[in-house]
Amino acid sequence: MSSGVEISPARTGGEFRPDEGYFTSPGEAFGPRSVTLSIGPLVIGISGLSARLAEALDSRYRPFVVREAGVPDVRIALRRAGVDRFLEFRGGPAGETYRLESRLEGPRLTLWSYEFAGYLEAFARRAELALTADEGPLFDRGLENFLRVVTASFVLERGGFLLHASGIVRRGKAYVFFGPSGSGKTTVTHLSPDDVVLSDDLTLVIRNAGRYEAAGIPFGMAHHRVPETRASFPVASFNRLVQSTEVRREPLPGARALAELAGSLPFVMQETKQSARAVEVVARAIEQVSVWRLHFRKDGGFWNVVEERVG
Numbered sequence: 001m002s003s004g005v006e007i008s009p010a011r012t013g014g015e016f017r018p019d020e021g022y023f024t025s026p027g028e029a030f031g032p033r034s035v036t037l038s039i040g041p042l043v044i045g046i047s048g049l050s051a052r053l054a055e056a057l058d059s060r061y062r063p064f065v066v067r068e069a070g071v072p073d074v075r076i077a078l079r080r081a082g083v084d085r086f087l088e089f090r091g092g093p094a095g096e097t098y099r100l101e102s103r104l105e106g107p108r109l110t111l112w113s114y115e116f117a118g119y120l121e122a123f124a125r126r127a128e129l130a131l132t133a134d135e136g137p138l139f140d141r142g143l144e145n146f147l148r149v150v151t152a153s154f155v156l157e158r159g160g161f162l163l164h165a166s167g168i169v170r171r172g173k174a175y176v177f178f179g180p181s182g183s184g185k186t187t188v189t190h191l192s193p194d195d196v197v198l199s200d201d202l203t204l205v206i207r208n209a210g211r212y213e214a215a216g217i218p219f220g221m222a223h224h225r226v227p228e229t230r231a232s233f234p235v236a237s238f239n240r241l242v243q244s245t246e247v248r249r250e251p252l253p254g255a256r257a258l259a260e261l262a263g264s265l266p267f268v269m270q271e272t273k274q275s276a277r278a279v280e281v282v283a284r285a286i287e288q289v290s291v292w293r294l295h296f297r298k299d300g301g302f303w304n305v306v307e308e309r310v311g
Contacts, residue, residue, distance in 0.1 A: 016083045017101075018110065018117045023128055027079030030134065038066045038230060039151055040206045040215040041158050046143075048078035053135060061218040064230050074125050074154055076118075076146075081130040086112040100145070104271050111149055116142030120150055122157060144219040148202065151217060152267040156277050159284070160206035164264040165238075167198035167214045174214035174233040175306055176203055177294070178264045179241040184296065188241070191300045198227050202266070205285065206232055212285050237290050239306060244295035249305050257291035258283055 031050030035057045036043060043066070049057065058065050090096050103110045110119040115138045118129035129146050133139040152162040165178035166185040170192070177188050186200040198216035206213050212235045216227030240252060240260050252260060261282045268274040296302035 014085075014088050016086050018086065018112055018130075020105070022117070023110075023119060023130075027082070027128075027130060029077070029079055035061075036066050036069050036072060037061055037064045037218065038069055039064055039217055040155065040160065040204045040230075040232060041208070042074070042151060042154055043069045043072045044147070044150065045072035045075045046078065047075065050134075053139075056135075061226065063228070064218040064226075072125070074120065074122075074127055074150060076127045076129055076150065078143075079128065079130050080134070081117065081132045084132055085114055086117050086132070087114045089114055100149075100267075102270060104273075109153070109271065111146070113142070113145060115139075116146055118146050120153060122154060147219050148217075149267045151204065152265070153274065155204060155206065156268060156274065156281060158206065159281055160204065160212075161265055161278060161281050161285070162217075162267070163203050163205055163261070164201065164266050165203045166200045167203035167216060168192050169196035169198060169214075169233045170303070170307070172233065173236040174198065175236050175239065176205065176214055177239045177241050178203075178261065180264070183241040184243050184298075185241065187243075187298060188296070188302070191298065191302070196227075196229065197225075198233075200225075204232075205235065207285075208232060211235075212289050235289050237292055237306065238286070239292050239294040242293060242295045243298075245297060247296050247301050247305055249292045249294045252291045252293055254286065257286050261286065261291065 029048035030053055033049040033051055033054035034045060034047040035049060035054050036045045087099055100111060100113045107121050107123050108119050115132045116129060118127060120127035127150060131139050131142045155162060163178055165176050166189050168175050168189060177185055189197045189200040198214055202217055204215045204217055206215060213232035214235050215232035218226045238261060262279055265278050268278045
């Protein structure tokens with residue numbers, strides 16, 4: 001792999017941790033092309049792509065790709081990393097499932113994982129991303145993981161949040177189902193074959209004209225498919241999933257609802273400033289949208305409970 005980056009910082013245990021000078025060194029872009037994505041209220045410009053990469057992203061992220069979008073909320077410049085990895089995967093029975101490290105210095109948040117390192121500066125509306133692979137699974141995974149972090153960070157400034165949740169649209173309303181891995185987020189989408197699925201893993205909650213709406217994102221996790229629409233829909237309820245032998249729900253009180261939702265926010269709870277903002281944004285959302293603990297079986301009967309009117 002050719003690169004204009006000179007690697008000077010020392011490796012530790014086979015890992016390469018980008019220091020303050022890493023992104024000040026000139027880096028080689030993959031090409032001159034760019035792609036612009038519209039995700040909820042955010043417009044993200046991605047530059048430094050080869051023609052092949054631009055065509056692949058254009059196809060993969062449709063219908064989120066836009067041609068005329070004005071000035072992006074954030075511009076991400078891609079470059080070759082010049083190293084074969086940043087972090088090493090520590091697998092095994094007692095090992096990690098995923099590791100993301102970060103460093104906050106003034107307005108710059110620097111992040112790195114196995115196949116990427118990048119920074120973002122919200123005030124300057126810019127970011128840079130170094131990827132270890134020219135294309136293929138490592139390139140895709142590194143780009144998508146960074147895009148998730150960018151989306152989660154920038155949507156906070158718009159009064160919204162990215163939630164570890166599935167989103168399903170039924171009769172024009174969005175129902176958001178959240179909880180840890182294994183709680184049933186993908187299951188409820190499979191049990192709703194005639195409804196619009198925004199996501200089975202990561203759902204964007206945005207504030208629009210004084211109300212909260214849910215939207216899908218084009219990059220998800222293992223089972224996620226790109227939604228057929230980039231539209232947003234009014235949120236009817238947040239539902240904390242609990243697999244059970246019975247179907248019922250009970251309201252979650254304010255403090256408990258706040259804790260449960262905040263515990264399902266990816267990427268933004270590690271840094272003090274972001275986490276404080278995230279808790280504030282979630283607290284405002286639950287003033288308008290009800291939060292429930294939903295006990296459900298693996299059949300579609302849970303919809304009778306979820307759509308039940310209260311009062």
